[in-house]
Amino acid sequence: MKIYKDYDDLPKIKLPLGQEVSISDSTIRDGAQMPGIVMKSQQKLQIYEYLHRIGIEKLESFVYNERDRKAIKLMMDHGYEFPEVTGWARANPADIDMVLNIDGIEETGILMSVSDPHIVDKMGLTRETAEEKYLNALQYAVDHGLRTRAHIEDMTRADNYDFTFPLIKKIMDIDPDCTIRICDTIGFGIPFTDVDEPFGVPMITKYLKDELNVKNIETHCHDDFGLAVANSIAGYWHGANWSNVTFLGIGERAGNAEMEKLLLFLARRIEGFDKYNLDCLVEFSRFMEKEIGIRIPRNKSVVGNNVFAHESGIHSAGVIKNPFTYEPYPPEIVGGKRIFLIGDSSGIEVLRYKVQETLNELMEVNIEIDKNDKRLRAIQADIQKLYNDEKRVSCISDEEVMAYVKKYFMFNQMVSKDMHRKDEEENGDVSESSDINEIKPRMHDTID
């Protein structure tokens, strides 16, 4: 019999092929393409710093304008071993020259669009002329000493057997080390094994690995159908060794696979992934929110405000006794913090906990409040009334809890202390009790 009572009791699963996998980042490239987002070079540098703290192996940047190049210089000047700063180019020598003009860049991605709307409508080419353009650009990059990545754009909507796979075979002939990036550009990829190309990410990955002997396979998945992270993991599952993602999933339209989800999955669910440091993820997300202007939904996995917030009666009563009941991993792992909130789904235990905590803080004492304490029940009744009136639509703030505590516990204590002092003056009694439970609440009569 297996008993899972602690995080460490839960088994981790193995990547079936056991390959080393890495993460490359596109936050300052695809992420920065998000409409309305303008990243300054100093902000890109700060993002780079966070990526370094996490241990992300690689990032990519455009090189088209002064701002791009300034950011690259700032990053390079740091001299960090990782993330490696790599370039990004369209499939033409002019773009590749721009990458070559930057000191220190040793690898570039090259955009090779493979679906027919991209080839014909976007670029005005035929399959034949597109292929020629892509292979020429690749050869140019190789001839100039760059490591290469072929970004196979819109591969999940392309005619792969007849066009893309033969193209990739020729790419391998030119550069057997070229990383093939499976771009799920519009999010059409499907993570299930029995789905054939163009949609099946497992099938495409296996084909590249087994039939075309591609050594370096990377996924770049968009989230239009909400499957970006699942597709990235599917890539790893079937032989990809890279996943290209963005922090918070920012990027074009619905964005990209979220780095933080992938990191959490690797670190907490898969065997042997201690290489990433997750404890700055919440801090990184606050930076993105404050400095870059990305609004993070409360319920966003890993970094949302609600990820370790407990309001409902059954959940919070469980977590107070043992966080393992309703928390998937300890908050500290990602630099988060557990909080308890009082709201319309709360029960008495979480209220007792909050009131006790507030009271102890205010009074600098360490007193246990009983669930049946009538003052506590009075607070509960007041709160229930607020919600029953159907006007209140938010949680009870900590300030309000404090006000309730003052009203039902401390005000009464002060009254009681005043009375006690009067007794002292009148009777010469100098003893003073510090036990809050001895204080008789004025509300008793009204509660019963």
Ligand SMILES: CC(=O)SCCNC(=O)CCNC(=O)[C@H](O)C(C)(C)COP(=O)(O)OP(=O)(O)OC[C@H]1O[C@@H](n2cnc3c(N)ncnc32)[C@H](O)[C@@H]1OP(=O)(O)O
């Ligand atoms: C799916 C993606 O995320 S792809 C990346 C998208 N990101 C960006 O576009 C941001 C960076 N882009 C830029 O700064 C600019 O678009 C530049 C510098 C690349 C080009 O600027 P411009 O010369 O003004 O061209 P413009 O942006 O109007 O059009 C894009 C050009 O790229 C071409 N292009 C598109 N895909 C490819 C490709 N795989 N290989 C080569 N050229 C391509 C288009 O055909 C078009 O050229 P055309 O007008 O001659 O047909």
Ligand SMILES: O=C(O)CCC(=O)C(=O)O
């Ligand atoms: O550079 C790439 O990853 C390809 C372009 C892209 O961003 C995409 O296909 O979504």
